[in-house]
Amino acid sequence: MLKTDIAIIGAGPAGLNAAISAAAMGAKVLLLDRDDRAGGQLIKQTHKFFGSRELHASLRGIDIASLLLARVREFDNIDFRLGATVLGYYEDGVITAEYRGNFLKIKADRYVIATGASEKILPFPNNDLPGVYGAGAVQTLTNVYGVLPGKRVIMVGSGNIGLIVSYQLLQAGVQVAGIVEAAPGIGGYLVHAAKIRRAGVPIYTSHTIKEAYGDSSVQGAVIWQLDEKWQPLNGTEKDIEADVICIAVGLTPLTELLWQAGCQMKYVPQLGGHVNLRDENLMTSVPGIYVAGDVSGVEEASAAMLEGKLAGLAAAKSLGYSIENYDELWQQAISQLDGLRSGPAGEKIRSGLKMLVR
Amino acid sequence: MRIDEHPVLTFTRGKKVTFYFDGKKIEGYEGEPIAAALHAAGVKVLRHSHKKNRPRGFYCAIGNCSSCLMVVDGVPNVRVCVEKLREGMQVETQKGRGDLIVED
Ligand SMILES: Cc1cc2nc3c(=O)[nH]c(=O)nc-3n(C[C@H](O)[C@H](O)[C@H](O)COP(=O)(O)OP(=O)(O)OC[C@H]3O[C@@H](n4cnc5c(N)ncnc54)[C@H](O)[C@@H]3O)c2cc1C
Numbered sequence: 001m002l003k004t005d006i007a008i009i010g011a012g013p014a015g016l017n018a019a020i021s022a023a024a025m026g027a028k029v030l031l032l033d034r035d036d037r038a039g040g041q042l043i044k045q046t047h048k049f050f051g052s053r054e055l056h057a058s059l060r061g062i063d064i065a066s067l068l069l070a071r072v073r074e075f076d077n078i079d080f081r082l083g084a085t086v087l088g089y090y091e092d093g094v095i096t097a098e099y100r101g102n103f104l105k106i107k108a109d110r111y112v113i114a115t116g117a118s119e120k121i122l123p124f125p126n127n128d129l130p131g132v133y134g135a136g137a138v139q140t141l142t143n144v145y146g147v148l149p150g151k152r153v154i155m156v157g158s159g160n161i162g163l164i165v166s167y168q169l170l171q172a173g174v175q176v177a178g179i180v181e182a183a184p185g186i187g188g189y190l191v192h193a194a195k196i197r198r199a200g201v202p203i204y205t206s207h208t209i210k211e212a213y214g215d216s217s218v219q220g221a222v223i224w225q226l227d228e229k230w231q232p233l234n235g236t237e238k239d240i241e242a243d244v245i246c247i248a249v250g251l252t253p254l255t256e257l258l259w260q261a262g263c264q265m266k267y268v269p270q271l272g273g274h275v276n277l278r279d280e281n282l283m284t285s286v287p288g289i290y291v292a293g294d295v296s297g298v299e300e301a302s303a304a305m306l307e308g309k310l311a312g313l314a315a316a317k318s319l320g321y322s323i324e325n326y327d328e329l330w331q332q333a334i335s336q337l338d339g340l341r342s343g344p345a346g347e348k349i350r351s352g353l354k355m356l357v358r
Numbered sequence: 359m360r361i362d363e364h365p366v367l368t369f370t371r372g373k374k375v376t377f378y379f380d381g382k383k384i385e386g387y388e389g390e391p392i393a394a395a396l397h398a399a400g401v402k403v404l405r406h407s408h409k410k411n412r413p414r415g416f417y418c419a420i421g422n423c424s425s426c427l428m429v430v431d432g433v434p435n436v437r438v439c440v441e442k443l444r445e446g447m448q449v450e451t452q453k454g455r456g457d458l459i460v461e462d
């Protein structure tokens with residue numbers, strides 16, 4: 001049995017920051033990620049990030065990951081294991097993991113769950129054809145392994161992910177046949193949309209996929225227009241040839257471990273699906289289990305980093321560790337988070353988070 | 359369909375290895391996911407669904423969705439989007455659920 005003060009599951013921006021802030025207070029930390037690279041979603045992001053400068057905006061996602069990893073490596077009290085998939089949480093507070101062919105049993109006094117989120121799927125006929133891929137999958141294939149998903153892509157969803165992945169595909173030399181968006185307006189930032197438009201890619205707002213077709217893999221899709229009530233209009237069908245349909249309709253939190261641990265959960269569509277209730281210290285309804293990042297509501301990397309900081313600080317403090325400027329660090333992260341979630345763009349997240357207060 | 363030149367990224371690949379897809383010899387790079395090597399070789403259909411025998415490829419590419427299950431070195435239900443490629447692997451299209459291996 002492996003024993004530690006704080007076990008952190010997931011080494012994306014949230015988990016890495018939780019590890020750093022807990023270790024800085026002196027806690028013994030075990031940081032686990034099933035991937036063999038640290039950084040979570042960041043390792044697929046070749047674009048420069050939006051957000052504030054303290055939170056590394058204007059750096060590329062992949063570079064933010066290296067920066068955080070270097071910080072983690074500075075601490076002797078962080079035991080960081082990549083290739084460690086956490087399998088389950090048991091009644092006695094033990095978690096198990098598969099680690100390079102071995103089975104690990106781990107008992108920590110506190111847990112921070114930072115497992116992130118996974119791709120949603122969209123229902124339409126033949127959506128199971130090979131060639132219908134999640135946006136994250138397309139990014140992993142293209143940006144991490146250098147393999148093109150296909151020659152010509154239909155992007156579904158015009159949020160920031162749909163726009164950014166479209167741009168990344170163009171950069172990699174793949175044709176983007178068009179972006180299909182069910183809402184009447186573009187979902188993501190207009191700076192991203194403008195880049196795509198300049199490249200000559202049409203954005204079909206108020207449109208959705210009627211069906212995909214192909215023998216053993218995608219050969220194209222029929223799209224059609226939606227009216228104000230989101231009902232498809234007969235006679236507006238367009239046939240678009242493509243060998244990939246990329247689905248970028250959002251993420252949903254990866255909450256299996258939270259369910260297993262018996263955390264109280266609630267369905268909050270603004271946050272991407274079922275998420276856990278939590279208090280102001282980011283602790284769930286199960287004492288000792290904290291959360292940070294997309295797993296507790298799909299947002300963005302800057303928010304994930306700040307939540308990670310907070311969860312790491314709170315978990316270490318609850319074990320009696322301290323740091324001179326604790327209150328200052330805490331307050332700083334809180335006000336940065338408030339800043340991120342302010343204004344009309346943050347309304348959705350704010351209303352979602354209100355539903356999670358314990 | 360591999361990217362050789364990219365405006366932002368450089369790809370460091372493992373050593374070249376050969377493996378087998380349904381008995382056919384294919385090349386890939388050691389340590390990349392089996393699914394990436396297959397895709398680069400133009401293979402998109404990885405298995406057929408239980409009931410309706412429909413072709414399936416990968417979907418999430420991070421080991422979550424179970425769309426990409428194949429038989430690897432005789433073991434069924436391997437998620438090839440995260441299983442790393444090694445020299446000489448026997449990778450087969452999975453049909454249906456796959457049988458548990460019984461050894462005596
Ligand atoms: C295309 C795209 C563009 C984006 N652009 C921006 C942007 O410009 N600015 C911005 O702020 N945000 C952006 N984001 C969002 C940002 O990447 C995410 O919000 C952020 O990565 C969430 O961080 P996280 O640590 O919560 O989760 P993740 O980054 O998803 O990390 C979770 C980690 O947990 C691991 N894990 C999961 N389950 C287990 C398990 N059972 N055992 C062990 N490990 C496990 C995973 O392997 C992963 O490494 C973008 C996202 C995408 C997809």
